[in-house]
Amino acid sequence: MKFGRAAAAVLALVPVGACAKTSGDNASSSNATASSTQSDPRHSSGMTLEDFQKRQRDRLMAADTDGDGRVSKAEFLAAAKTGKGNPAKRFAKMDQNGDGMLDKSEIDAMLARRFKRIDADGNGIITTQERAAARAGKHKAALDSSDS
Template sequence: MIRQTMFVVAFGLQTAAAVAQTTTPTPAPVPAQAAPDSSAAATDKSGLTLEKFEARREKAFMRADTDNDGKVSLAEWTAFQTGRKAKGDPAKSFARMDANKDGFVDKGELDAFLAKRFARLDKNGDGVLGADERPGHKSAPNQEQ
């Protein structure tokens, strides 16, 4: 009787092990309207993610940092904007970026400013700027952005 019970238990364990090795769990269903994956959006050549938007703008902005102290003063910003023949008053654009009003724009202030700008430009809220949402693009609406 003991031998028969041990045989049944051993056989049951072998069967359970074999079933566990051959069955694979089914993946959870993916929602039909999942949020866009940032890595997928980053590879989309027709769109510009927040990360790419910030990186491009930050690189351009930091060229104004002529003394390489990691922040841009109003004087540096004015000289930079004059050199690139930018439209508008550099003091006004600088004031919008200088959140703490200390006379300098650092990376944190710039990132916060760019995130707000990106959100304003991203009309459909998908986290990617399409060609028609980018300022200056031929398919963009002719509005001040």
């Protein structure tokens, strides 16, 4: 069902744990991406910013039900009904120009910020270990804030 998949895709963008799997972990990654990441040994256990943005952008754009190439607030909210937290706040944070639509540039900018936070060593590759550390840090922060 397309709507269910779109909802899962949008929700996958919210938590750090939804970061894309390594290129070797996803059989559906394109041949071009797979061949480019396999030829560079740095990529064998991680993901580049470009790969990360494409995979996550494609997931978010699944919510674009009218096919205009942008995700409206209504589309985002409809797809994010089962997510944790406040989807309207998440949308507002991503909608940098405040036009009520998420376009490719806004999505890529948000993903670049997320990638930078996860890429702890700053080498331009997100490894499995960095994703795990980011998930643990986010979980720890949530636990710490609930203690106050």
